[in-house]
Amino acid sequence: MTEDFQKLTLRSKLAWDLLSQKPWIRVGTGLFGEASGSLQIIDEVYTAIKTNALEATVSEVGTSGLCYAEPLLDIQIPNRGRVIYGNVDPSNVEYIIKEHLAKGSPTKKFALATIDCHLEGIPKFKDLPMMKGQIRIALRNAGEIEPGDIDQYIANNGFVGLDRALSEMDPSEVLGIIKSSGLRGRGGAAFSTGTKWGFLAGNTAPKKYILCNGEEGDPGAFNDKAILETDPLSLIEGCILAGYATNATNGVVFIRHGHDAPIDRTNKAIDACYADGLLGKNILGSEFSFDMEIVLVGESYVAGEETALMEAVEGKRSMPRFRPPFPAAYGVWGFPSNINNIKTISYAPEIVRNGPEWFSSIGTDKSKGTAIACLSGHIKFSGLVEVPFGTSIRKIVEQMGGGDPNSKSIKFLQTGGPLGGVLTNDQFDMLLDFDEMAAAGAMFGSGGLIVCNQETSSVDLTRVLIAFDQMESCGKCFPCRLGTSHLLDILDRACLGKSLSGDLQLMERVGQNMKVGSLCGHGQLGYNPVASALKAFSSEFNQQMFGEGDIEIKKFVAPLHTRRGSQTLGETPTSIVKEDFTFEPKLEASQ
Amino acid sequence: MTTSQNVLREKARNAIETQPYKTITVLSSLLSVQDSIGWIPSEALEEVARVTSSTVNDVWGVASFYPNFRFTLPPKNSIEVCWGPTCHVLGAQSILQHILAEVGLENEGETSDQHLGLKLNTCLGVCPHGPVASFNHRLQGKMTKEKALRLTKSLMKETQND
Ligand SMILES: Cc1cc2nc3c(=O)[nH]c(=O)nc-3n(C[C@H](O)[C@H](O)[C@H](O)COP(=O)(O)O)c2cc1C
Ligand code: SF4
Ligand code: FES
Numbered sequence: 001m002t003e004d005f006q007k008l009t010l011r012s013k014l015a016w017d018l019l020s021q022k023p024w025i026r027v028g029t030g031l032f033g034e035a036s037g038s039l040q041i042i043d044e045v046y047t048a049i050k051t052n053a054l055e056a057t058v059s060e061v062g063t064s065g066l067c068y069a070e071p072l073l074d075i076q077i078p079n080r081g082r083v084i085y086g087n088v089d090p091s092n093v094e095y096i097i098k099e100h101l102a103k104g105s106p107t108k109k110f111a112l113a114t115i116d117c118h119l120e121g122i123p124k125f126k127d128l129p130m131m132k133g134q135i136r137i138a139l140r141n142a143g144e145i146e147p148g149d150i151d152q153y154i155a156n157n158g159f160v161g162l163d164r165a166l167s168e169m170d171p172s173e174v175l176g177i178i179k180s181s182g183l184r185g186r187g188g189a190a191f192s193t194g195t196k197w198g199f200l201a202g203n204t205a206p207k208k209y210i211l212c213n214g215e216e217g218d219p220g221a222f223n224d225k226a227i228l229e230t231d232p233l234s235l236i237e238g239c240i241l242a243g244y245a246t247n248a249t250n251g252v253v254f255i256r257h258g259h260d261a262p263i264d265r266t267n268k269a270i271d272a273c274y275a276d277g278l279l280g281k282n283i284l285g286s287e288f289s290f291d292m293e294i295v296l297v298g299e300s301y302v303a304g305e306e307t308a309l310m311e312a313v314e315g316k317r318s319m320p321r322f323r324p325p326f327p328a329a330y331g332v333w334g335f336p337s338n339i340n341n342i343k344t345i346s347y348a349p350e351i352v353r354n355g356p357e358w359f360s361s362i363g364t365d366k367s368k369g370t371a372i373a374c375l376s377g378h379i380k381f382s383g384l385v386e387v388p389f390g391t392s393i394r395k396i397v398e399q400m401g402g403g404d405p406n407s408k409s410i411k412f413l414q415t416g417g418p419l420g421g422v423l424t425n426d427q428f429d430m431l432l433d434f435d436e437m438a439a440a441g442a443m444f445g446s447g448g449l450i451v452c453n454q455e456t457s458s459v460d461l462t463r464v465l466i467a468f469d470q471m472e473s474c475g476k477c478f479p480c481r482l483g484t485s486h487l488l489d490i491l492d493r494a495c496l497g498k499s500l501s502g503d504l505q506l507m508e509r510v511g512q513n514m515k516v517g518s519l520c521g522h523g524q525l526g527y528n529p530v531a532s533a534l535k536a537f538s539s540e541f542n543q544q545m546f547g548e549g550d551i552e553i554k555k556f557v558a559p560l561h562t563r564r565g566s567q568t569l570g571e572t573p574t575s576i577v578k579e580d581f582t583f584e585p586k587l588e589a590s591q
Numbered sequence: 592m593t594t595s596q597n598v599l600r601e602k603a604r605n606a607i608e609t610q611p612y613k614t615i616t617v618l619s620s621l622l623s624v625q626d627s628i629g630w631i632p633s634e635a636l637e638e639v640a641r642v643t644s645s646t647v648n649d650v651w652g653v654a655s656f657y658p659n660f661r662f663t664l665p666p667k668n669s670i671e672v673c674w675g676p677t678c679h680v681l682g683a684q685s686i687l688q689h690i691l692a693e694v695g696l697e698n699e700g701e702t703s704d705q706h707l708g709l710k711l712n713t714c715l716g717v718c719p720h721g722p723v724a725s726f727n728h729r730l731q732g733k734m735t736k737e738k739a740l741r742l743t744k745s746l747m748k749e750t751q752n753d
Pocket of ligand 3: 511641673676678679714715716717718721722749
């Protein structure tokens with residue numbers, strides 16, 4: 001153990017002991033909390049404590065993943081365990097707190113679960129249907145500690161992996177651990193992370209970047225934002241480890257503008273790391289130095305594509321670059337770069353701490369570790385479940401997710417975001433696995449599972465996905481720019497009951513052209529949702545497009561800029577036409 | 592040059608100089624201006640070009656690409672409605688139609704008195720709470736027709752009191 005880390009551990013232990021001597025109230029107030037009304041809850045908590053002159057520590061934490069029961073109010077009493085109250089209404093907060101803190105009698109009526117204590121008729125937290133079967137690695141601190149608090153993070157085994165790497169291993173050993181753990185990218189393509197890091201490690205340039213991709217524009221996926229709002233230090237530790245393993249010098253966390261909780265909490269965590277010598281020069285007194293910063297991007301789905309991301313970091317339009325050169329040779333600002341998803345990097349600390357065998361013992365043959373599935377749509381227990389690969393889809397949807405809230409039957413899942421596909425109910429016995437799901441035509445992607453019950457029209461949903469793809473096409477290459485527009489036209493006709501004969505064949509041809517002619521994954525995979533839905537629900541498409549009798553006409557209001565060009569940007573500034581137009585690329589080439 | 596133009600330029604310059612993150616680019620400067628004054632006046636385009644030593648054309652190219660930016664004064668109050676797939680299957684379209692009717696609009700846009708603006712969003716990021724909308728930048732989940740109308744009405748009232 002490094003001397004610096006010894007000091008931090010000592011400090012952290014003191015802080016943690018102090019914390020456990022007083023009642024501790026935790027409320028999730030990130031994005032997820034906000035949407036469920038928890039900002040009112042936290043206000044009520046502060047008021048209740050003040051007006052009743054109670055003593056307690058209050059922490060604003062991130063989501064615990066149990067979104068269906070938010071807002072949550074989590075009260076811990078020294079030596080008497082924790083009670084978690086669910087679906088809390090602001091008007092009940094004072095009552096709950098007074099009963100629990102002042103009288104020591106938790107209110108069963110609002111209690112959702114208990115930890116380390118017993119309350120008649122209330123389940124243990126780990127026995128909740130949604131928690132049963134979860135193994136939490138990347139989400140291990142979700143809702144448990146204050147985001148960005150170094151002491152609390154260290155008290156829960158944080159930075160142990162980093163300290164061990166810096167004091168006992170050389171970079172190639174860390175790289176070896178990641179390689180043999182079998183970790184694969186969680187951002188979509190499921191590429192081997194160790195191999196990818198190896199590309200960057202092999203480049204001897206003096207300045208190299210680790211880019212943490214938190215763009216997460218996929219509707220239906222929210223696990224990156226959840227990690228950043230609930231435990232940004234896991235990502236930071238992972239990023240430093242990635243930097244150490246590849247001899248990189250700089251880390252960038254890339255987040256979409258507007259998601260304030262993930263942004264602010266990550267920012268606060270980075271500052272805290274600098275203050276404690278966990279970032280910057282000579283980390284924990286070692287030879288290794290590493291800097292980290294946040295870069296925000298405008299609303300753009302394609303900005304999540306690795307080369308478009310580099311353009312956006314440089315402050316330009318997020319349009320993909322041609323490859324080669326690949327990022328490990330020529331990345332952001334021309335420096336060699338490695339890009340990983342937030343989840344991927346957040347696994348690294350625990351893998352280094354527990355060893356690669358531990359990680360690879362979880363999961364299936366080729367998909368190691370856990371997957372963080374995002375459940376939304378027609379599902380009783382919506383939120384995040386972290387399960388080992390190899391868990392069956394049916395278990396996730398029906399047991400952990402509780403099925404449809406109104407007990408209707410589930411028709412299909414939309415997986416892998418707007419470039420993914422559908423999994424129909426008869427395929428639910430499939431085990432969660434990157435390759436198996438891809439073979440079935442539904443990517444696991446970054447983990448979004450949108451649950452659709454029997455009342456969902458697959459034609460209508462496909463139109464929404466294609467409207468999304470059309471709107472988000474960056475416009476750089478025409479097979480995608482025009483192809484998505486064509487597909488949307490055809491699906492619009494279908495939903496209005498005005499299909500033309502030959503529309504199906506036309507879609508197929510357009511899709512084929514997009515696949516072979518597009519520059520990036522957005523266009524190449526853009527036909528996926530159509531192909532997959534057509535395969536699964538061909539009779540439904542036929543009925544909606546060419547059926548006899550009553551075709552349901554679906555109205556659909558789309559953003560004006562789904563039709564790029566129809567967008568009004570106001571008056572074009574007159575100064576835009578400048579005679580002395582000069583363009584100076586500002587790239588400092590590496591070496 | 593009029594005073595109001597000078598004031599805008601001063602505000603834009605200020606926003607660019609005090610931006611929160613380390614790396615300063617065309618995009619980071621524009622986001623900072625948008626955050627602090629709510630829109631991108633042409634003075635800001637010029638200031639961003641100056642600070643980043645690029646051209647106004649380049650800056651306009653970036654600004655017109657991302658839907659974050661607007662080039663006219665923002666409305667006083669704003670509603671954002673998510674039309675992403677999760678919210679869609681949970682009935683976002685019907686909620687949207689009700690809000691549109693209440694506000695008197697046919698699609699995204701602003702009321703003629705500039706008091707209320709409506710924007711559609713591809714995903715507000717909190718799908719497990721769908722259908723989702725935001726009212727004056729506060730996220731609201733589990734939207735129903737009734738809840739949406741109540742929140743819309745309260746924003747419309749707010750505008751009348753001002
Ligand atoms: C259109 C498009 C959008 C993408 N969006 C994201 C994204 O939002 N987040 C992400 O991590 N990866 C995204 N990716 C995948 C990235 O290009 C890249 O493969 C990934 O970040 C690599 O990380 P990993 O190896 O950890 O999976 C996107 C790819 C494409 C083609
Ligand atoms: S495929 Fe689409 S998103 Fe990708 S570069 Fe071409 S136009 Fe842009
Ligand atoms: S799809 Fe509506 S918030 Fe994500």
